[in-house]
Amino acid sequence: MASRFTALPLSSGESFILETDHKCKRYVILVDGGQSKRKNPKKNGLYKAIRQCCPDIADTIDIAICTHRDHDHAGGFPAFIETWLAEGNDIGEFWLPGGWAGAVEMSLTNPDRLVTTLRDGANTAADRIGEHDRYGETDVESMTSRSFPSRTLRSIQAEMYDMCIKASWPGDSKEQARANRSMEDYPSVGVSRTENAANSWGFTVEDWEAIRSDLETSAIHSEPLTDRAGTYHQLSGEFFVDEAFIDGSGERGHWISRHVFDGGNSTSQLARSLFRNIIDTAEAIRKIASAAVMFDIPVRWFDFSAFEKGAKPSGGIKGFLQPLNAVELGQAERETDALLLFFKLALTEQNVASLVFQRLETDSEPGAIFLGDSRLAFGTDEPERNFEKHLVQPNRPILYTAPHHGSRNNDRAYEVLADWLPDLFDASIAVRNGGVWNQTLSKYLSIKNRRCAQCYQCHGGDWSQPVQISSDGPKWNWPSSLGGECGVPKRKK
Template sequence: MTAVLPKLGDMLLALPINGESFLLRRAGKNVLVDGGYKRDKIADVLKHHVRDVHYLDIVICTHGDSDHVGGLPALLDEWVGRVGQLWLPGRWVNVVPQLARDPAKFYNQLVRELDAELKNPSEEVFSVIGAVDGEEVKRGSGQDIAPRPQASDVEPAGEWHDGHGWSLDSEETLSEPEWFHALRRAEEDLANDDIATRALKSARRRVNYRQKQLVSELEIRIARYWLDLLKTCEAIRNLAVAAIRNRIPTRWFDFEGFEKTRQAVGGARGFLLPVNAVEQAAPPTIRALFLHLTQINRESLVFLAPPTNERLGVLFCADSPLGNGPDFSCSFLPTLPMPWLPIVATAPHHGSETNKIAYAHLHKWARVAVLLRTGGSTKQPGSTFLSQHSCLRLCAKCPRGGHAPMLSGVFLPHRHWHPLPLIALGRRCACSVSI
């Protein structure tokens, strides 16, 4: 199916792939949020399904899971000169320079960290791999988590249009953080693709070898987790190098900065705002490498395209539970003004039950007209997503329905928001609770 896109009006589409990728057209600009798996070949999907999109003003990667980041490096290489900006997770700041310059040294350190964890697993490793049956697992008490401000303590931010940040229409050139600029200036010092691939393969061999020697379930899980980390490294490296090679201005959005201040900063004024991140990440800190790489999807970047009378409001939830603290109960959303028009939200973590609290956060903050879901496995969506009867639920990929992914989304005819004339296309969710 190829969408015949009306010339005017905003729209949000979930692309018909196995991973997750959304295309937003707003005020005539195009934004791609995530790029599916590598095998989803997102550039081909765009060519076949949304033929009249020739330029992506912003490409965002919300986090390092392979179903979100995998397809982006190849897209940047194919869309040379046709991507305006790239927005990336700030936590990668701590790994990109070495991964780009000296991948062998980087991977050696990562494998050394694996050996140390196998010998004496740290609290951090337990918290990322989760509980293991039959093992005496000493879990973190959680008491080291700093108290979070309560929703009522957070002063709501100002009106949408008073927001700070850069304007998408301005002529001013974006200033990148110095560390990234330094990589660009010395592009010839970056390791080429062959060197990076060889270093990665060697690290993968070593981790596989260790995994085969291991006996306990805990150790095997740790080694398996390291194999996932290597995949993330590959995607991060490829994406950062593609941004440099193709001269794409790149902006960094740091989740930890938001956690400390509870104030999201940056983005494109009135157009697309970070919800749980501060633009321009802090300088590198000294921590174990693997901690910067963990695929903590609960730290996925969340962005909001604020609704106005003429513009479609969209909350891109990625894999986030939309809150943090104990059981993710402290919502990120009250830090934003409350939208007085209904919004469209992408289903948090593909509708997974682990993110069920996100729906409570969402409904407390805004009226949600449509939940647009895509990606995920047969474990998703869960019963909480399926019981969202107050919203239209669209599902580009119903993992239990046995159908091929289908282009799905909503379209807002220009200048006619009231009374909510959203046009839905694609598929209503046909997933059911039972497998």
């Protein structure tokens, strides 16, 4: 069968489907999930889009990838998964950011403890920023030299990035050995799906079954982490947090934590902002992991920080779908240190750490690259150093997703791709999805072969179209079989 790539027409967010063949098996690959949080199949935008645009997909998504935690990529991932599975469908594997693995155990066995740990991590991170502001420290333990009120949360996260990388990847030989997972060892031959799933998430089968039983019978797992986060009460210069916990007998209880709080204190404000932001990441992890337990869905973890420290990309499915900027972890790594866990979840917010995957071309199938929000370069505020080339060189033009919805902030990626594909770049195809009303497009507009599934710039927020490109043997057909020509962005007033 021919390969078929679809940019799904969502009201908001980004999601792509690739239907293709590998070793006589048909694969359906979902990359990112938009941001719809509706769970009804008649209301969930991603579910409806797949059913309308990809009628050949029966009941299985073989690989569901989440490239990073930005809301327009991951916000709708949990709700779609719940809807898809509730309708009697299946998911073969999850491919997720490696930093998320640190929160899995607590999210499934003690969500209240997870909330407390992340709050402690946010408080410590805010304190260290405050120490730097006061004393001008310059070592890795400090993160900024500017005061909080004039900074956005995104800029603070960017300034924490270097510390996140150093904290989350020690880089010694033991860690390297643990990370460099063989691309042929999963799933294990002769091992049940339940055992494969449990082991991939870092549990024994016995623990896995116990967690599943608890998810089915305990009401505590239905309460959102944001509700568990406690209620802040500002009283006489202090605030109190009503924190829920589970005692040794499994009963719910509460304690009141007292914290000194100055309503105008920037460190306290920063801690609360960091905590509120990170709790959404934890909630997504918990929902995905819970679905995995209930339906025996294994996971692969892909760690960007290892790649940034010099490790060669590895993992995925050899000769088929491989990472270009991450190392597949050999096992799920638990994290009990509050600050490190906070860093690992905060790390996934950065666009620079967005996972990138290549569908390798073969004699009978065309190639594709899913760029997510990557610039294909290191650097948070501005690109600094291009990624080393680990692309498996194709012989024919490829299809690639426009980085960060075609934003000019990610124009560096086109330069890198042109360097990687010197004779093929101009003939390759770019497909854009998602984006926001105030986004500026630049180099994307110079791409001759391009299509947009969603475009605020030309058509406004209520416009979208499905973009679908099929292959003719080993080559992508162009123009696309579904999706009209791109327009010219309106001038901003």
